Amino acid sequence: xxxxxxxxxxxxxxxxxxxxxxxxxxxxxxxxxxxxxxxxxxxxxxxxxxxxxxxxxxxxxxxxxxxxxxxxxxxxxxxxxxxxxxxxxxxxxxxxxxxxxxxxxxxxxxxxxxxxxxxxxxxxxxxxxxxxxxxxxxxxxxxxxxxxxxxxxxxxxxxxxxxxxxxxxxxxxxxxxxxxxxxxxxxxxxxxxxxxxxxxxxxxxxxxxxxxxxxxxxxxxxxxxxxxxxxxxxxxxxxxxxxxxxxxxxxxxxxxxxxxxxxxxxxxxxxxxxxxxxxxxxxxxxxxxxxxxxxxxxxxxxxxxxxxxxxxxxxxxxxxxxxxxxxxxxxxxxxxxxxxxxxxxxxxxxxxxxxxxxxxxxxxxxxxxxxxxxxxxxxxxxxxxxxxxxxxxxxxxxxxxxxxxxxxxxxxxxxxxxxxxxxxxxxxxxxxxxxxxxxxxxxxxxx
Numbered sequence: 001x002x003x004x005x006x007x008x009x010x011x012x013x014x015x016x017x018x019x020x021x022x023x024x025x026x027x028x029x030x031x032x033x034x035x036x037x038x039x040x041x042x043x044x045x046x047x048x049x050x051x052x053x054x055x056x057x058x059x060x061x062x063x064x065x066x067x068x069x070x071x072x073x074x075x076x077x078x079x080x081x082x083x084x085x086x087x088x089x090x091x092x093x094x095x096x097x098x099x100x101x102x103x104x105x106x107x108x109x110x111x112x113x114x115x116x117x118x119x120x121x122x123x124x125x126x127x128x129x130x131x132x133x134x135x136x137x138x139x140x141x142x143x144x145x146x147x148x149x150x151x152x153x154x155x156x157x158x159x160x161x162x163x164x165x166x167x168x169x170x171x172x173x174x175x176x177x178x179x180x181x182x183x184x185x186x187x188x189x190x191x192x193x194x195x196x197x198x199x200x201x202x203x204x205x206x207x208x209x210x211x212x213x214x215x216x217x218x219x220x221x222x223x224x225x226x227x228x229x230x231x232x233x234x235x236x237x238x239x240x241x242x243x244x245x246x247x248x249x250x251x252x253x254x255x256x257x258x259x260x261x262x263x264x265x266x267x268x269x270x271x272x273x274x275x276x277x278x279x280x281x282x283x284x285x286x287x288x289x290x291x292x293x294x295x296x297x298x299x300x301x302x303x304x305x306x307x308x309x310x311x312x313x314x315x316x317x318x319x320x321x322x323x324x325x326x327x328x329x330x331x332x333x334x335x336x337x338x339x340x341x342x343x344x345x346x347x348x349x350x351x352x353x354x355x356x357x358x359x360x361x362x363x364x365x366x367x368x369x370x371x372x373x374x375x376x377x378x379x380x381x382x383x384x385x386x387x388x389x390x391x392x393x394x395x396x397x398x399x400x401x402x403x404x405x406x407x408x409x410x411x412x413x414x415x416x417x418x419x420x421x422x423x424x425x426x427x428x429x430x431x432x433x434x435x436x437x438x439x440x441x442x443x444x445x446x447x
Contacts, residue, residue, distance in 0.1 A: 002127055002136045005203045005422065006335045012127050019140040020122050022419065026147045027115060029347075030060065032169060033154060034104070041164075042104050045097030049435060050157035054107055055086070055096045056150045061111035062086040064143050068118040072125075072139065078114070089395060118143075133392055136202040141419070142392075145203070148417035155347065155415045156435045159264070159292075164279040169347065181356035183227045183287070186444065187366055189314070191218035194321045195328050196313055197385050198424045207397040208424040210387045211328075214313045218446040221310055221318050224355035224368055225376060226301065226440040229286035231293075232273065234304045235261050245303045250296030253432050263292035263434040278350050287354035289374045289439045295407045295431035298377040298440045307442035312380040312426070314443055315410040319371075319423040322364025331423055332363035332370045338418040343372030345412055345421045352414050352439075371421050374439030375409040382406045382428040397426075405430050413437035 002015040010018065034042060034057065045052045051059075062082050069075045077083060084090065085099050102110060122140060133139045158164055196214045198204045240260045243251050261267070265284065266274045273284040293301075302308050310318075320328035329335065331342075338345050342361040344353040352373040362368045370376075383401050390398045400406060409427040412420065415437055429436050 002129075003202055004136070005200050006330055006337065015127060015137050016122055016125065019137045019144070020119060022144045023115070023118065023122070023140070026144055026151070026417070026419075027111070029151060030057070030111075030147060031108075033151060034108075036167060036169060039104060041158075043101075046157065046161050046163075047435075048094040049433070050153070050160060051093050051096045052101065053154055053157060054101055054104055055099070056154055057104070057107040058082065058102045058110060059086040059088065060147050060150050061107065061114045063146050064111070064118055065114045067139055067143055068121055069114065072134065073117075073121050075117070078110070082110075089399075132201065138201060138203075139392070141203050145417075145420050148420050151347070151417065152413070152415040152437075155350075156437065159278055159437075160435045161279075162276070166279040168278070168350065178354070179356040179359065181224065183224050183230060183355050185223040186220040187223050187318070188218065188220050188446070189216075189318055189365055190323070191216050191446075194317045194325070196316050196424075198328075198422075200424075203419070203422070204424060205396060205426075206389065206391045207382075207384065207426050209389075210385060212386050214317075216313060216317060219310070219314055220444040220446065221314065221367060222441045222443075223366065224441075225289035225374055226442065227286060227355055228284050228288050228290050230305075231262070231290040231301060231440075232284070232286070234301050235265075235273075237304070239300060239304050245300040246296065247299065249431070250300060253294070253296050254300075262290055262297065285354065287356075289352045289355060289369070291352055291374045291413075291437050291439045292434050293377075293438060293440060294434045295377050297434075298438075299379075301440060302442055305442065307444050309377055309379040310441065310443035312378040312408045312410050315370075315376065315378055315441070316423060318365055318367045319363050319410075325364060329364070329423065331361075331421075332367065333361045338371065338421050343369070343412070343421065344414045345372045345416050346418050347415050349414060352437075370410075370441075371412045371423065372416070373414050374411070374437055375413050375416075375427055376411045376439055376441045378408045378410055380408045382408050382426070400428060405432075407431055409436070409438055 002010050042053045065078055127134055127137055129135045158167055193213050193215045195211050197211045198208050199211045239245055264276045268274055275282045275284045319332045333342050343358055358369055406428045
């Protein structure tokens with residue numbers, strides 16, 4: 001028998017079918033995403049902080065080859081030059097456009113060839129419980145999540161472009177609850193200990209482990225992510241011109257770029273704002289969570305309203321704990337897998353849903369939309385938990401620990417796949433980055 005992250009027991013045959021279906025689902029989505037783009041979209045490096053999309057395509061195949069064909073099955077390298085070209089540490093993003101990359105057709109042939117061999121390996125795997133790499137299908141789930149995360153990266157690259165033709169994907173839609181809410185409402189979280197992180201070894205990454213006790217003081221946290229309406233008040237109050245609201249690093253960043261609003265906002269003639277999103281110009285929805293803001297912008301907004309960014313421990317307690325809790329939940333709403341009734345994830349809509357849209361997805365404390373819509377900046381630097389052990393490779397997270405330029409983001413965005421969405425997931429990025437689908441949720445010290 002094998003186990004999944006929600007504690008479900010599966011026979012080996014059921015687990016193999018589930019893993020095969022997961023691999024095929026995300027590969028189908030990758031091809032759908034590329035099918036909506038022309039060769040210039042795919043091959044050209046449109047921004048130095050993002051790869052040419054065709055690099056992501058080849059890298060997905062190379063990662064799968066390394067872990068499933070070679071690590072598990074001992075096969076020789078398909079082509080050693082591909083290892084060099086698609087190694088993200090040897091080739092920083094700003095250099096990838098100069099590499100002799102496989103073109104779209106070649107990359108598709110490569111990932112198809114790798115996938116055919118990978119499915120053969122899945123179908124005959126014994127999911128050996130004595131081998132931590134394959135126990136409960138861990139390495140297969142890692143490959144699934146890796147492809148899903150690159151799909152989100154691809155969407156970030158596309159939404160960064162000013163010149164993108166209108167982009168859409170078949171099946172993009174969302175069903176949400178329309179409800180009038182107070183978007184400034186706060187919820188008090190009583191102090192005391194809680195269990196942070198996870199001991200899950202079926203899907204959780206090494207930086208999410210191990211589970212450990214954390215003591216927190218009483219604090220308050222926004223029930224909802226910060227909306228465009230609230231953030232527009234900061235913009236219209238000349239928040240981007242008031243140096244006293246920014247740290248010295250933040251002010252240097254803001255002055256260097258001369259920004260005056262989040263990525264994608266365009267001021268209308270006569271006042272107000274429009275929003276550029278995936279090649280379309282839309283009216284700015286005041287009820288949507290603000291997105292495409294940097295850590296520095298989030299921190300300046302917090303000062304403007306008299307709050308602060310939560311620590312990642314505070315965020316996780318609000319998401320996984322509750323007044324009567326003795327163990328943390330996998331998701332804010334419990335153990336049910338993410339669905340359109342609970343959260344806006346999986347690119348079902350190419351953007352966030354209005355706040356208040358998912359009352360059924362609230363945590364036990366009543367905090368809403370913690371997963372889906374936007375990642376949320378925290379004040380925490382990215383470090384390992386007490387007792388951290390790198391697995392299965394240090395380059396995923398350990399090599400980034402302690403860098404003061406990074407901050408942790410928690411939650412999930414509308415573009416995060418359901419298989420990556422969980423309350424213990426830790427994202428991280430440079431404080432200056434805005435391409436990530438990141439927003440804000442504020443915290444306050446107890447009065």
